[in-house]
Amino acid sequence: MKEFTILKFLDKISFVFKSFGIDYPVMRKILQIKFLMDERRVPTVLMDGKNRESKNSFRSALGIYIFMGIFIGLFMIPSFPLFFKMNVVLGMIIFMIMTTMISDFSAVLLDVKEKTILLSRPVDAQTLSAAKLIHIIVYLFSITMAIAGGALIVGLIRYGVLFFLLFLLEIVLICGFLILFTALFYYAVMTVFSGEKLKDIINYFQIVLTIFMTVMYQFTGRIFAVSNMNISITPHLWHFLLPSSWFAAPFMLLMEKDFNLYYIILSLIGIIVPIITITLYIKVVAPRFEKNLQKLNNSGSSNKKNVKKESFQRIISNIFCRQPLEKVFFRFTLQMLDNERKLKLRIYPSLVFSVIFPFIFFLNFFTGERSFSDAFAELTSGKYYLYLYFSVALLASLFSMISLSENYKGAWIYKALPVDNPVMVMKGAFKAFLFKYMVPIYLFISLIFILLFGLKILPSLALIFLNLVILMLIMFCSSKRELPFYKDFQYTQNGSNAGKMFFSFVLCAVAAGGHYLALVFNPYGLVINIGISLIIAIILWHYSFQFSWKDMAEDF
Numbered sequence: 303m304k305e306f307t308i309l310k311f312l313d314k315i316s317f318v319f320k321s322f323g324i325d326y327p328v329m330r331k332i333l334q335i336k337f338l339m340d341e342r343r344v345p346t347v348l349m350d351g352k353n354r355e356s357k358n359s360f361r362s363a364l365g366i367y368i369f370m371g372i373f374i375g376l377f378m379i380p381s382f383p384l385f386f387k388m389n390v391v392l393g394m395i396i397f398m399i400m401t402t403m404i405s406d407f408s409a410v411l412l413d414v415k416e417k418t419i420l421l422s423r424p425v426d427a428q429t430l431s432a433a434k435l436i437h438i439i440v441y442l443f444s445i446t447m448a449i450a451g452g453a454l455i456v457g458l459i460r461y462g463v464l465f466f467l468l469f470l471l472e473i474v475l476i477c478g479f480l481i482l483f484t485a486l487f488y489y490a491v492m493t494v495f496s497g498e499k500l501k502d503i504i505n506y507f508q509i510v511l512t513i514f515m516t517v518m519y520q521f522t523g524r525i526f527a528v529s530n531m532n533i534s535i536t537p538h539l540w541h542f543l544l545p546s547s548w549f550a551a552p553f554m555l556l557m558e559k560d561f562n563l564y565y566i567i568l569s570l571i572g573i574i575v576p577i578i579t580i581t582l583y584i585k586v587v588a589p590r591f592e593k594n595l596q597k598l599n600n601s602g603s604s605n606k607k608n609v610k611k612e613s614f615q616r617i618i619s620n621i622f623c624r625q626p627l628e629k630v631f632f633r634f635t636l637q638m639l640d641n642e643r644k645l646k647l648r649i650y651p652s653l654v655f656s657v658i659f660p661f662i663f664f665l666n667f668f669t670g671e672r673s674f675s676d677a678f679a680e681l682t683s684g685k686y687y688l689y690l691y692f693s694v695a696l697l698a699s700l701f702s703m704i705s706l707s708e709n710y711k712g713a714w715i716y717k718a719l720p721v722d723n724p725v726m727v728m729k730g731a732f733k734a735f736l737f738k739y740m741v742p743i744y745l746f747i748s749l750i751f752i753l754l755f756g757l758k759i760l761p762s763l764a765l766i767f768l769n770l771v772i773l774m775l776i777m778f779c780s781s782k783r784e785l786p787f788y789k790d791f792q793y794t795q796n797g798s799n800a801g802k803m804f805f806s807f808v809l810c811a812v813a814a815g816g817h818y819l820a821l822v823f824n825p826y827g828l829v830i831n832i833g834i835s836l837i838i839a840i841i842l843w844h845y846s847f848q849f850s851w852k853d854m855a856e857d858f
Contacts (some may be wrong), residue, residue, distance in 0.1 A: 306337050308440055325429045332433040333857065334768035337440075368399065369450035375452025378460060384558055385565070387551035391453050396545055398449050399442075400480055424426070438481070446477055461670040465557055472549045475576045479545065482579040548572030566761070622733050627721065631786075632731030636702070638787050639738050644708050648791075649700055653743050660689035660747075666683075685821060687755050688814050690766050693747055694809040698773035699802045703736050716785055724854055725847045731786040732778070736771070744770065761828050762817065768835040769813040775842040776809060777802060783854045 309330060311689050312319075316326045374394050385615075420430055447454075458466040542548075551568035554560045612668060615636050619629040639645070664686070667677040721727060749761045781802070820827030 304603065306334065309334060309336070319432065319593055324432045328425055329429050329433045332425075332430065333437060336433070336437045362663075364444060364448045367398075367445060368451060371449045371451070371452035374449070375454075375456040378453055379454040385550055385554050388553045389544075390497055390545050392476070392549050393544075393546035395450050395453070395473070396476060396480070399446055399477070409784045417649065442477055442481060446473060464724060466554060468552060472572075474543070475572065476549060476679065478580055479576040482576075482583045485583060486579060489783045503710060504640065542568065542571065545572075545575075567689070581691055585841075589830065597855070619730075622737065623730060625726055625729075627726040628730040628733075630799070631727045632734045633727075633730075635731045635734035635786055638707070639704075640732070642682070642707060642709075644791060645703065645706055648703055648706070649739065652696055654677060656693040656743060657747055659696060663689050663692070682755055684816065687751050687759050687762060688818060690747060690751060690763075691769075691814040691817075693744075694766060694770045694773060694813075695803075695807045697740055697743065698770060698777055698810070699806040700739065701732065701778060702781055702784075702802060703729055704735055704786045705784035706791050707788045710788055710790045713785065713788035716788070724783070724851055725849065727785060728783070729847055732774075736774070740770065740774070761832065762821070765817060765828065765832045765835060768832065768839055769810075769817070772835060772839050772842060773806060773809050773813070775839070775846045777806060779842070779846050780805070783849055785854065 312330065312333075319326045319329060320726055377391055377394075380387075403547070450469075454469055454473075455467060457469050547568050547570045549566070551565040551572060554565045555569055562704075612633070615633045616629075619632040623632050625631040664681060667681045716724075716727070744767055748767075751759060751763065816831060817828075820831040
């Protein structure tokens with residue numbers, strides 16, 4: 303079995319583990335297997351569609367993180383004020399570490415399978431816990447140093463050793479804060495819920511946390527007023543809620559010798575909060591965390607709720623579908639979308655980003671010296687509701703994800719069933735996806751836009767929805783014909799997905815351009831555009847579902 307450098311280092315301090323009563327040879331073997339599995343497990347950043355089991359995927363992922371870290375390090379070069387510079391740099395580092403933790407790290411932190419397997423053998427719980435702790439530390443340290451390494455090196459060259467040591471200490475505090483905050487939340491959830499409900503809550507939390515970090519990063523850059531490259535800092539109470547400000551303030555105290563009360567309080571928060579979280583973790587969470595993790599093995603659901611849900615799905619399928627087989631796969635797709643947690647973790651962030659994306663652009667109206675009322679009046683009096691096409695661009699490319707599943711090995715059922723034509727399967731899946739995700743999200747965004755712009759935009763909202771359906775059908779026609787839930791997640795093609803997203807934005811730009819021209823140059827242009835889009839949607843619908851089993855993906 304492959305030897306790892308970190309294991310050779312641990313061999314030199316093995317006496318420390320033995321002094322705590324840990325069976326070091328067993329712990330070493332467990333860690334060796336964990337590190338080997340890390341190499342085989344494909345990280346989120348390396349979903350390129352190839353089977354990488356024979357390659358070092360984790361090391362390749364670190365290479366990508368290092369490249370991103372170099373980009374972050376370049377921001378250390380310009381002569382911006384140090385507090386501004388470190389706020390942005392630390393904000394990016396916090397965002398990337400948290401995103402990585404959510405996408406890949408939960409598999410390490412919340413792993414309960416190893417206990418079931420190993421504790422039934424001559425392995426004591428203390429040794430297993432020590433192996434898990436070291437695995438977490440090494441995993442997080444490797445990713446963090448890859449991400450922050452560029453900024454550390456540039457900071458050392460530009461500001462000296464004191465800056466480097468302070469930066470290194472801040473990174474340690476950041477890692478402790480992030481992982482312990484995550485563990486504390488998981489612990490709080492696990493004390494209340496159990497089984498399947500707990501898994502759902504953790505899944506939703508991961509999604510919400512990803513979105514929260516993205517939104518917070520958007521506000522990080524808005525602490526500062528930038529005009530003609532003159533950067534000013536205006537303290538506000540809400541700045542004290544931003545972790546990047548906590549960890550950036552000590553640089554002003556030690557490097558710039560600016561002992562403003564604002565920086566002193568932020569620095570104290572950056573020290574006190576991680577200490578509190580670490581103390582809570584050691585005293586409260588750690589002794590009970592592993593025990594509560596066993597709740598993840600428990601399952602249970604309400605039969606009454608399932609019966610009501612199935613009855614509702616049956617009614618909806620009768621409304622939207624004509625053929626019996628189409629109705630069956632409509633309901634099948636809805637049930638699978640409810641149960642596929644890993645698929646939700648891919649889809650839900652994009653759904654929520656599609657909601658907040660237009661409003662990120664709206665924030666540009668509320669910067670500068672204009673009053674809020676003037677900025678709001680300018681926004682609502684224009685045609686800025688066309689920013690909704692950014693949401694459409696994100697939504698239109700999501701249907702291709704329906705081919706992914708944790709339970710992909712059950713795809714043999716498609717061949718076992720007497721299904722002569724896959725068209726009914728795909729029609730049912732497409733309508734179910736549209737009903738489950740597209741319609742609710744679009745109605746929610748539309749309601750917000752109506753509150754902002756008024757009822758006058760209703761015809762435009764109808765046209766944008768028609769264009770959304772058209773774009774989904776175009777994306778479907780231009781992609782490989784793939785059955786729902788038949789493919790493992792590690793075979794997703796990251797380059798292909800990026801291409802689909804780019805193609806979606808190009809199509810949305812064309813649709814938005816046509817929409818704008820219809821609004822500006824002809825009083826009946828919008829009605830004509832709606833009629834044209836409706837005809838295109840009907841034609842595309844009939845054309846899109848003209849295929850047979852021979853046209854399906856060859857790897858099925």
